[in-house]
Amino acid sequence: MKLCDLLGQDVLGNDAAIEPAVAALDVSGIALDSRVVRPGDLFVAIAGSKTDGARFIDAAIAAGAIAVVGDHAPAATKVPFVTVANPRRTLALAAARFFPAQPATIAAVTGTSGKTSVAAFTRQIWERLGYASASIGTIGLVSPKRTVYGSLTTPDPIALHRQIDEIAREGVTHLAFEASSHGLDQYRLDGVRVSAGGFTNLSRDHMDYHPSVAHYLAAKLRLFRELVPPGGAAVISADHDCSAEAIEAAKARGLRVMAVGRNGDGAGEGIRLTEAVVEGFAQKLTLEHRGKRFAIRLPLVGEFQIENALVSAGLAIGTGSDAANVVASLEHLEGAKGRLERVGERNGAPIFVDYAHKPDALAKALQALRPYAKRRLVVVFGAGGDRDAGKRPIMGEIAAENADGVIVTDDNPRSEKPEAIRAAILATAKGAREIGDRSAAIRAAIEQLEEGDALLIAGKGHETGQIVGGEVLPFSDHEAVAAALASRVA
Numbered sequence: 001m002k003l004c005d006l007l008g009q010d011v012l013g014n015d016a017a018i019e020p021a022v023a024a025l026d027v028s029g030i031a032l033d034s035r036v037v038r039p040g041d042l043f044v045a046i047a048g049s050k051t052d053g054a055r056f057i058d059a060a061i062a063a064g065a066i067a068v069v070g071d072h073a074p075a076a077t078k079v080p081f082v083t084v085a086n087p088r089r090t091l092a093l094a095a096a097r098f099f100p101a102q103p104a105t106i107a108a109v110t111g112t113s114g115k116t117s118v119a120a121f122t123r124q125i126w127e128r129l130g131y132a133s134a135s136i137g138t139i140g141l142v143s144p145k146r147t148v149y150g151s152l153t154t155p156d157p158i159a160l161h162r163q164i165d166e167i168a169r170e171g172v173t174h175l176a177f178e179a180s181s182h183g184l185d186q187y188r189l190d191g192v193r194v195s196a197g198g199f200t201n202l203s204r205d206h207m208d209y210h211p212s213v214a215h216y217l218a219a220k221l222r223l224f225r226e227l228v229p230p231g232g233a234a235v236i237s238a239d240h241d242c243s244a245e246a247i248e249a250a251k252a253r254g255l256r257v258m259a260v261g262r263n264g265d266g267a268g269e270g271i272r273l274t275e276a277v278v279e280g281f282a283q284k285l286t287l288e289h290r291g292k293r294f295a296i297r298l299p300l301v302g303e304f305q306i307e308n309a310l311v312s313a314g315l316a317i318g319t320g321s322d323a324a325n326v327v328a329s330l331e332h333l334e335g336a337k338g339r340l341e342r343v344g345e346r347n348g349a350p351i352f353v354d355y356a357h358k359p360d361a362l363a364k365a366l367q368a369l370r371p372y373a374k375r376r377l378v379v380v381f382g383a384g385g386d387r388d389a390g391k392r393p394i395m396g397e398i399a400a401e402n403a404d405g406v407i408v409t410d411d412n413p414r415s416e417k418p419e420a421i422r423a424a425i426l427a428t429a430k431g432a433r434e435i436g437d438r439s440a441a442i443r444a445a446i447e448q449l450e451e452g453d454a455l456l457i458a459g460k461g462h463e464t465g466q467i468v469g470g471e472v473l474p475f476s477d478h479e480a481v482a483a484a485l486a487s488r489v490a
């Protein structure tokens, strides 16, 4: 592809220009990391959180880069250098041109919790309605042809646009994907032709990255302020403090606001939840949309799954699917892996695995399981290292308040001392036990379960590894539960 086709004026921005000789260069790929540059690539130098890509321009050229894009030209480069104001945005828009195919219908969802479930549910609703559908997010890419695990919730722009292009060429017409605040802040999803945006909720998270909650919310609201085009749908859970600001942002851009939830707009385009009754491991819901009443059985545990289901339903309706069919399809939703997933039982006590690794999510998961614990609700959890340390005592307090038995264990300690992370949680988790080894903690919790108890194993959800130091050791809560249950039988 010619460099001028990759970096059109809309990609470069008004102030930047490319000389004709440079414009005619043939580019065979794009790279944002010098270590993966191949001969013929365009290298985009990005000032990141740990280092500056500009430091690796020579390495990129040595690896075969034929041109470089960045925001400050070095004194001299052996290949043409194109200066742009925002290299991250240029990178995403160029990636969208390099990988041009996209499904006709794309929904992106943001919010602190619920993104993975909403992406999975929206995909399931579309599948049920007969569309070739896919989702991309924390649990990777799920499409009719394959499941590919990924490491980021919103992949980097090159990986994201490549995946979107591939699935579109494979015939996927409907895509739901997760827009993390990092992804939005770092322009990873710019260039994706998003037809509708969803917003679940906002609570404390990623305070190691965002300087303030306002910055965190502003990153999320880029979805409505800059990415969903005017006339597109904005499906917003209306039950939170930040809902009004999200609705304002969407209205200001001229989006079709669909407010969902207990405070949803049941008379109009949104969905209002008028009643929810727990029934076994399901919930009977009464909903209202455009003044019509719908009674359904949602086969999921936890009030927060109602929010996820309604945002998903809104995204499907907002992108043109028939409301009655969409609502009916909610009766068939399957929980995403490791999202309040019932993974076994001992002495009649259900065992759940959930990804909750932040205060609000832990509180919601414990509250959701309270109806299933007539006797004791037990929780096993820890906190990740090298991430927001401020949430550790808050999570300890939440566990002590909402559970009857607490075991503090290791999550992904990364480069931190695991015992120091545990100590920060234990400082507020009064009466908690400390068992660092996560398998041993899970085994100990399962061994004490009796009829009337319920167990929550929180923090790692779908993950299949534990990050200790720089190493990823194989670890899965699902496997640890299975091993503990099997050892009891033996």
Ligand SMILES: CC(=O)N[C@H]1[C@@H](OP(=O)(O)OP(=O)(O)OC[C@H]2O[C@@H](n3ccc(=O)[nH]c3=O)[C@H](O)[C@@H]2O)O[C@H](CO)[C@@H](O)[C@@H]1O[C@H](C)C(=O)N[C@@H](C)C(=O)N[C@H](CCC(=O)O)C(=O)O
Residues within 6 Å of the ligand: 032, 033, 034, 035, 045, 046, 047, 048, 049, 050, 051, 052, 053, 054, 056, 151, 152, 153, 154, 155, 156, 157, 180, 181, 182, 183, 186, 188, 209
């Ligand atoms: C803090 C953060 O978000 N970092 C992401 C960011 O890296 P960065 O731009 O800060 O990179 P950097 O390490 O400072 O390096 C700057 C530049 O130099 C380049 N470089 C570096 C070294 C070298 O030898 N050569 C070279 O070219 C790098 O490739 C990069 O382009 O951009 C990279 C490419 O997109 C991401 O891989 C990287 O994710 C790191 C691995 C990460 O852990 N991110 C997490 C925090 C994250 O993004 N999480 C969210 C939220 C999940 C949730 O909702 O809970 C997600 O979407 O997954």
